[in-house]
Amino acid sequence: MTATSAPVLVLDDVSRVHGSGETEVVALSHASLTVARGELVAVMGPSGSGKSSLLNLAGGLDRATSGRVAVEGVDVASLDPKGLAALRRRSIGFVFQDLNLIPSLTAAENIGLPLELDGWTVRRARSQALDALDRLRLRELADRYPDQMSGGQQQRVAIARALVGERSLVLADEPTGALDSHTGEGVLKLLRQRCDAGAAGLLVTHEARHAAWADRVVFLRDGVIVDETGAPDNADSLLVQAP
Amino acid sequence: MSVKQGLLALLAEEPMYGARLRSEFEARTGGTWPLNVGQVYTTIARLERDGLVEPVGGADDEGRIAYRLTPAGRDAIASWWLTPVDRDATPRDELVIKLALAVTSPGVDVQRVVQTQRTATLRHLRDLTRLKSRAGDEPDAHDLAWLLILENLLFAAEAEVRWLDHVESTLSRMPLSSLRRSATPREGTDAETADSEARSTPKGARA
Numbered sequence: 001m002t003a004t005s006a007p008v009l010v011l012d013d014v015s016r017v018h019g020s021g022e023t024e025v026v027a028l029s030h031a032s033l034t035v036a037r038g039e040l041v042a043v044m045g046p047s048g049s050g051k052s053s054l055l056n057l058a059g060g061l062d063r064a065t066s067g068r069v070a071v072e073g074v075d076v077a078s079l080d081p082k083g084l085a086a087l088r089r090r091s092i093g094f095v096f097q098d099l100n101l102i103p104s105l106t107a108a109e110n111i112g113l114p115l116e117l118d119g120w121t122v123r124r125a126r127s128q129a130l131d132a133l134d135r136l137r138l139r140e141l142a143d144r145y146p147d148q149m150s151g152g153q154q155q156r157v158a159i160a161r162a163l164v165g166e167r168s169l170v171l172a173d174e175p176t177g178a179l180d181s182h183t184g185e186g187v188l189k190l191l192r193q194r195c196d197a198g199a200a201g202l203l204v205t206h207e208a209r210h211a212a213w214a215d216r217v218v219f220l221r222d223g224v225i226v227d228e229t230g231a232p233d234n235a236d237s238l239l240v241q242a243p
Numbered sequence: 244m245s246v247k248q249g250l251l252a253l254l255a256e257e258p259m260y261g262a263r264l265r266s267e268f269e270a271r272t273g274g275t276w277p278l279n280v281g282q283v284y285t286t287i288a289r290l291e292r293d294g295l296v297e298p299v300g301g302a303d304d305e306g307r308i309a310y311r312l313t314p315a316g317r318d319a320i321a322s323w324w325l326t327p328v329d330r331d332a333t334p335r336d337e338l339v340i341k342l343a344l345a346v347t348s349p350g351v352d353v354q355r356v357v358q359t360q361r362t363a364t365l366r367h368l369r370d371l372t373r374l375k376s377r378a379g380d381e382p383d384a385h386d387l388a389w390l391l392i393l394e395n396l397l398f399a400a401e402a403e404v405r406w407l408d409h410v411e412s413t414l415s416r417m418p419l420s421s422l423r424r425s426a427t428p429r430e431g432t433d434a435e436t437a438d439s440e441a442r443s444t445p446k447g448a449r450a
Contacts, residue, residue, distance in 0.1 A: 208364075209368065211365060211368075212369045212372040212401075213369075217362075217365050217369065219361070226358055227361075229365055232373065
């Protein structure tokens with residue numbers, strides 16, 4: 001991916017410390033990371049390495065102890081709770097391992113919900129939701145309730161919701177958790193396509209084969225970014241290298 | 244496996260010239276095993292000597308000779324399909340040897356060796372994934388062969404990363420002092436031992 005535009009997500013020297021003194025736990029230590037439009041970045045690391053802390057900070061669900069977190073150029077620390085909630089509704093979408101959709105709402109209603117919460121009319125929210133479903137070729141799911149969909153379909157709808165309206169940043173935490181490998185791959189492929197189409201994605205996973213869908217993979221250990229793969233060259237170089 | 248079985252498998256379909264055998268073999272193994280013409284002709288000569296193939300008539304206008312399987316050749320290829328690949332012979336994998344040496348060599352930062360390799364292998368896994376994602380959703384038989392080879396490489400890279408994760412987690416449970424010990428036990432002072440143990444902070448549960 002050529003990432004020439006301003007980054008959608010910037011973490012600059014971010015630390016998150018819980019407690020103090022004897023009981024102090026450093027969840028994240030001096031982490032710096034940017035995700036540009038069109039880019040999917042994966043974060044890997046063992047349990048307790050700080051993956052979820054990083055994602056929560058990126059999504060404004062938690063505040064950094066030090067350092068700067070900016071989404072679309074807006075410093076998250078500068079926002080009051082109301083402003084932060086608005087930023088989350090308008091710019092950021094989350095996809096979790098499960099329980100992504102509200103059971104009493106259809107797929108289209110689930111997707112339109114953040115827009116309605118943001119003051120859109122039901123009609124406009126529905127039309128945007130249907131657009132989002134169309135873009136992902138999921139239109140036929142519009143009026144189904146979560147329990148009428150397979151796990152894979154639910155995760156696809158969750159991705160549609162994560163990127164509805166003007167939202168440009170999708171934060172995914174083990175989004176393929178309970179799915180079989182083929183369905184999981186379909187979900188990753190969809191996430192990849194949305195990033196290719198201009199979204200910015202941050203994916204937390206412990207599965208190498210899922211992280212492999214990203215442009216870059218960042219490795220965390222004990223709250224510290226210890227390494228990263230760098231962006232890919234053209235994959236054709238692999239073909240040339242083949243013995 | 245050798246080139247021998249590959250050529251027998253192709254000749255089981257129809258008689259072929261050497262040049263065609265070479266291009267078919269390469270196309271159908273996704274270009275992962277290139278042959279030169281010399282190899283193909285040497286192999287055919289051996290197969291003919293062993294009574295597994297025979298020429299079909301004489302040379303054509305361009306001097307090419309087509310070969311076909313003999314009944315013994317048919318038996319040979321039929322039994323090859325159903326003989327499992329020998330997994331008893333231990334292949335020497337450089338990475339395995341490197342890490343085995345690293346954990347027993349004093350002064351080697353094993354964790355760093357593991358991480359450096361993991362990053363490189365993930366880079367490879369990512370590039371393979373990009374190639375795979377370009378393959379069509381409805382592959383024909385040749386695409387399918389290529390896809391299977393690609394997936395085999397993907398699984399191998401993934402297995403390597405999992406193994407490296409496992410190595411790392413095993414190392415993190417061990418006190419540093421035990422890692423410093425070389426294969427041939429050395430005399431260490433008590434102070435040295437105490438020092439290295441002090442640095443091996445036990446892993447606490449972390450949110």
